[in-house]
Amino acid sequence: MRSPVGYGDFSPSSSAEMIAGSIYMIFNVVIMAWVIGSITLLIVKSDEKTGVYREALQVLNKYASLHGFDKDLTKRLRTQLKLDFDNREVQDEQVLHFFPAGVRRKVLRRLYLPDLLESKLMRGTRQQFVDAFLGACTVEIFSPGEELLQRNSVPTDLYLLLEGKLEVSTQSALDKSVMSSETLDSSVADEDWSTRSGSITGGKRGYVKRGEFINEIGKSASLFEAIWMLLKLRREGFFTESLQMETVRTKTVCKVLTMSKANYRDLANDYPGSAGRLLANLLSKVDDQNNRVSSHINLDVEAVVNPQVRVYNTAAAVQDLIRLYISKQQDDQTTRFCFAASRGDTATITVMCEQGFDPNSSDYDKRTALMVASMKGNVDTVVKLLSYHADPNLTDMHGTSALYEATKNNHEDVASVLIEYGGHLSMSESQAASTLCQAVYEGDILLLKRLICAQIQVNASDYDKRTAAHIAASESNCLALKILVEAGADLNMRDRWGNTAEDEAKRARASAVLGIFGTPLTLRGNEGGRECCTVGHVVDKV
Template identity: 25%
Template sequence: MKGERNERSKKHEVRDNLHDSMNSGLAFFSKDYELQNGSNTETLEVINKRCGIVIIHPNDRWYCMWVNFVLVWRIYSAFVTPLEFGFFRELTDKMTLIDGLSIVIFLVDMLLNFFVAYRDPHSNKMVYNQHSIARHYGSGEFIIDLLGCMPWDAIYKGTGRREMVRYLMWTRLYRVRKINHFFIKIENDIRINYLYVRIVKLITVQLYSVHTAACIFYYLATTMPPEQEDYTWIGSLKLGDYSYMNFRDMNFSKLYITSLYFISITMATIGYGDIHAVNTREMVFLIIYVSFNMILGAYLIGNMTALIVKGSKTERFRDEMTNITRYMDRTNLSNEIRNQIKSHLRLQYECSRTKSGFIDGIPEAVKAKLSQSLYFEIIQKVPLFKGCSDNFLNQIVMKLTEEFFLPGEVILEQGTAVDHIYIISHGSLEEVLIGENRSVELISEILPSDLFGEVAALCNIPQSYTVRVIKLCRILKIQKENLSSILQLYVKDSYQILRNLLEGNEIDLDKKPLVSEISFLITKREAELSMGVRSAAYNGDFYHLKGLTDAGADPNIKDYDGRTTIHIAASRGHEDIVKFLIQRKAEVNFLDKFGNSPLLEAVKAGHEEIAKLLLENGAVLNLEDSGTYLCKLAADNKVDILQRLLKYGVDPNSQNYDQRTPLHVAAAAGLHLVAGVLIEFGANVLAKDRWGNTPLDEGQRSGNKPVVEILEYARENAQMLF
């Protein structure tokens, strides 16, 4: 269980370090991603479990459920607080019980806040230290949260009903900020229609302002002395023949609806039903409320207008074209590229196509020209790409993205996983080593045309140094996955990059420890290359094999059985590959662990043309124990292979450890076809084994008449020649 929690802790740290390494723009998307994947986050625990302290990650699944649960009570508190302020005499005891329950829930939430990790606004890092968390919350929102949890009704009654105490109840509305955060969260959620969310938010603001104003206005009337109640707006109110003179005896719902009605009519300013102030307090309130109403009306109308205007396709096109023109002016693009971009955007507008960004919508051909115009000269100056082909560099510039970083921002954090390689276009940065006691040691300064993150990305190791901005920087970056895909296509350039990487870090004394990692990567790459060579030879992929050998792959590379590339190609019958390997000076007489040569592989597989080709280039069978091998073929009745071997010069009278020839074995087994082939290639029927037996003796002992006849006929011919 402990190992699982530590693993979860590491996952959190990787996500947080990745978040820390981004600029302010990408940090928003990283945060949004974390919120959408909150189910993957788990609770973090402090290493010192003896204290029993648990640190909660803000994206922990259970904590997020708790936050949503508390959000419901925040909405309740925001609605009830004005009611309790204005209608405190009319509310029932049940409301008091519910308030007590809400106070308990908010106290629990306050307690949890002392153990919830937070992100430092200055360093943008997650803070997991419990003392730092407690100090941060205690010096910030704790006091206001504590005031909001105070039972102000009980305190109000206990202090002789001092009205100043009741005003402290409004501290509970500090909880409304969380409701606003909730609206911001769902506004950023692309799964929810932004227009609908904004409309709901604006309606909520309007209704809540009316609700609050109604409660305050009734409060002004109910706090007047009973003998002066007719000197209030509601005490002097008459609707037809109905009078509100004894309004304190009326029920809560009637009073609330009446107050809400007149406030709503006043807010709408339709000229009928407006509240008329009776006393000075009400006049002051109406002055403030009407002024607030004008501001709120302007806010609502402005927001609705903005929503409608931004929904106009023409307006979006005009804004987008203005931004693109400014971008092209800043980058000094040629007229040809300018016209192509504008024409394409005009086409998209006419076709009513949606775009996430003008760069994404540009055709690949135009985008390639744009990338080459902006980035090619910069990439050529990067030491890592020295000596690489133009085609390779063109593929690199196609995958580059551009970002800007302000001074003081941390781009890469020491010890984090690196997913991009960064190239400096303008500005300067520094690489620093962070010690265990947070000491900082300057490693190097990074200037234009330099790059960073390349070792960590290519070697799949954590980032060795922290990289932070000194001056405003324009950074070009390429994803590790995109670079890896390009390197697989351009094998020769990939080797050049690895050599450049090794040379650059060998020269830099501060980065000497990284040389071993780069050397390991080169060794790994060579192993992958050799595997690719063998795979191409096995599958007959001539062009892939040619590309690999052109990139520096050794044609004589061996596998775990000692088989070279030409062994594999000869056994599989790929004549064009065998011919190509011979041209590349491949060793044609190399023996594998089993003593097989390329020619033997071709002969056994029956590839006559390849066997002839190998013979023409000096190949020999090189059978170390031909007698044993031929005897085994004879015993297995493999006539075809035996015949081909004899055809290519293997001695038919080769003997095994018992001095038996293949003809001995064929005669003893009664294999007349094998015996005939051996005799045809000059096998001696009179050869004796270690026991003095001849093949004829073996044939007679087996009782196979065809074999005996063949052997006797061969003996007679041999005697006649003799």
């Protein structure tokens, strides 16, 4: 049977034409099926997405109705919901969660590193810290009218403005409060800045720029401009864990990079050096802006009369609070570092030192991790700390060095390592004399030998100018005196009463000690029931 193709324009007349016509018709059928299927799939997918949105919208409407939300709040919630659905497919988290962490860091670095580096807070920090910072951040999009930060609340997130427009308001007059750097120059002498109005816009000079943080110390978004110095408030924000003093709202659709406080704490523990540098940069910016403000005001005017003076005084308070917070962070990290040295945790020490932590950091007693490790005898930890240039000659508030800790606690292997790295006891003469005299008085010969191996001053004298040799002679400790003599002790040194070690031996009637001086002991009459002809030869007198 021969069937025509199309509208009968082509009718096969042979077997070959029939086969060709059949193939052509099958091809048309497949193409049409694919087209219809694709269209159907697009409709279904679009309808599915729309269905999810409609379902979420219905749930929102029921929720708003149940709790009696006003129309304005309900409208804002709907706007945020629609914004989230419109941008869900292009959000970073939706795309990058398919890829490994290394690839994710590379993409985030390409997208947001220029913005992040524009922030002066990141100057001097390590590249690993910046990468980890980006990896811990999330990108969020907010609809107009949303409050990013609320006055008198404790900030739990740090915001980095990427795109959009923000406005800042104060509670005093419910006015928008803003100033640019040009406004500072022109009106700083006679303006009450708490009543000015305006907006903060990304990318414009004098306003919040791309790559600037919004709430480092609880101020408005333009931290690096003069405004936040003029709106100076006695609180700090994200980094200093204090109240937010302004309300920050979105003026337009805003894209921000968000870092939670919990993530930042973990980051600060992993990168203590860079976290400390970040806080130092923050303090530096506060100092710079405070200097700019102080150059425009008269500090002799009473603060009650002149609002500029109040601004300056509160700025100084903020500086003190930041310094206090930096000190607290440093103390926490030092405690962690010393505790790691105490238990021999070289892994933690390596991580902290690699991230820029100072191995010479000390606690309230000025004790360093090297002193703690030396006291505990953790030789591997001592070697690790010295490899990171820990100073072996630092002393604590009691004048104790790492070498003395190792010597006192009988850790000869640790003491050898410290001496190899140039360690000294770092004792004053009076302290060295006290230590030697105490060892000799107690008869601790082993400690005496260790102190001498640690190159202590064997001729050190105390406030009475008495040396360890005087004590050894007076205590009849012949072995201690011999050790001191071999170490170079000067037996001719006189104390404040003019006595030498030999005089002390004579007074103590120490015959064995006098033998070192080559002096025979002569006793009067029957004193002591003994008589000595030569040193070391004492016979009982019958």
